[in-house]
Amino acid sequence: MEPVTAQDVHDAATRIQGHVVRTPLTVGPDTDRPFLVKPESLQPTGAFKLRGATNALALLDGDRRERGVVTHSSGNHGLALTLAAVREGVACTVVVPEGAPETKVYRIRALGARVVVVPPAERESAVEDLVAKEGATFVSPFDDRRVIAGQGTVGLEILEQSPDVTTIVVPVGGGGLASGVVTAAWTVHPRRVRVVGVEPELAADAAESLREGRRIPWEPERTYRTMADGVRVCLSDLTFAHLRDRLDAIVTVTEEEIAEGVRALAHGSRLVAEPSGALSTAALLSGKVETIPGRPEATVAVLSGGNIDPDLFVRLVEPD
Structure with missing residues (x-):
């Protein structure tokens, strides 16, 4: 890449x-x-995560916006992607590892995202399953230009x-x-x-x-x-x-x-x-x-x- x-x-x-x-x-x-x-x-x-999430959402085409976005996050990227998605009218799901700070998880839910909690080692595989089943677009916390x-x-x-x-x-x-x-x-x-x-x-x-x-x-x-x-x-x-x-x-x-x-x-x-x-x-x-x-x-x-x-x-x- x-x-x-x-x-x-x-x-x-x-x-x-x-x-x-x-x-x-x-x-x-x-x-x-x-x-x-x-x-x-x-x-x-x-x-800082709001910067990257906002840029990524701005570059999504209409079809992908319709299918929503998904990510994995211990909190900050999930918060950022949720807010950016809400502003754009896009559905958002955040896979959160067990043990993530409750204050972050609470705010992700409060902003309107669906939260899926999994063991830390399963955060990436859980996202892959959601992408395959629901067609959502994965927005990585960092592995994304x-x-x-x-x-x-x-x-x-x-x-x-x-x-x-x-x-x-x-x-x-x-x-x-x-x-x-x-x-x-x-x-x-x-x-x-x-x-x-x-x-x-x-x-x-x-x-x-x-x-x-x-x-x-x-x-x-x-x-x-x-x-x-x-x-x-x-x-x-x-x-x-x-x-x-x-x-x-x-x-x-x-x-x-x-x-x-x-x-x-x-x-x-x-x-x-x-x-x-x-x-x-x-x-x-x-x-x-x-x-x-x-x-x-x-x-x-x-x-x-x-x-x-x-x-x-x-x-x-x-x-x-």
């Missing part, structure tokens, strides 16, 4: 304009390691909002966001803007795959150990190819570093982040990605989402 291009990302930006929030850049929580934060948690669905192009608009906005940026730090799960952002940076400002991916140590399939030069999926029993539920999925062949060819580096963070990222964003930047959304901040606060002293505008951490279970949020942000 052909890689996503800068033109694809620019076209997506035009399509989604007026349907998603142009999120601001705000000051990060650590004055010793200065950086800016791109809070995609401010999107109507609480995460239209989705990747939509997510890439995060990178375009950063480049416009902080022209002096030299490093963008982005969470990596299935790799759609990282693939889109690195495409924007790599094609708009080649060699000038470095893009660094971040994964939990407990779900580091992308780090291992890029190190070995081949895609190495991790089974759900391994990835489900991390609290960062939004990045428990693995790279696809498409996203692996993008990151292999374009990503500058990838680092991993511990569960405690993720928790500290959530706490720091809450107390220092007044931002609510789910564990997956705090990965970039965790990498910067732990020193695994360097910043430039006195130049916060040079480094941007993407806060990918803020749909955290309230009880977990309280436990993470409460003083010890």
Whole structure:
């Protein structure tokens, strides 16, 4: 499959304009390691996923709209696809793995999607069955050029909002966001803007795959150990190819570093982040990605989402 291009990302930006929030850049929580934060948690669905879902729905033809769409998601992509589908008058089904945060599943249902709950290992096969039986169109959370192009608009906005940026730090799960952002940076400002991916140590399939030069999926029993539920999925062949060819580096963070990222964003930047959304901040606060002293505008951490279970949020942000 052909890689996503800068033109694809620019076209997506035009399509989604007026349907998603142009999120601001705000000051990060650590004055010793200065950086800016791109809070995609401010999107109507609480995460960046609305960009890709909106772009994908806009490109569906009439026949496919009639038959509806289906996806699998631990929450954020399901929320995004549901809202995008409701806006377009398209029926939506979301296959959700057991153990997904209740706050996300509740909101998916509340927006109007049909929810099908299955064991984590069966999420993809359940979608395949629905496509075969009902003729619905599968919109992948990340393994889709239209989705990747939509997510890439995060990178375009950063480049416009902080022209002096030299490093963008982005969470990596299935790799759609990282693939889109690195495409924007790599094609708009080649060699000038470095893009660094971040994964939990407990779900580091992308780090291992890029190190070995081949895609190495991790089974759900391994990835489900991390609290960062939004990045428990693995790279696809498409996203692996993008990151292999374009990503500058990838680092991993511990569960405690993720928790500290959530706490720091809450107390220092007044931002609510789910564990997956705090990965970039965790990498910067732990020193695994360097910043430039006195130049916060040079480094941007993407806060990918803020749909955290309230009880977990309280436990993470409460003083010890």
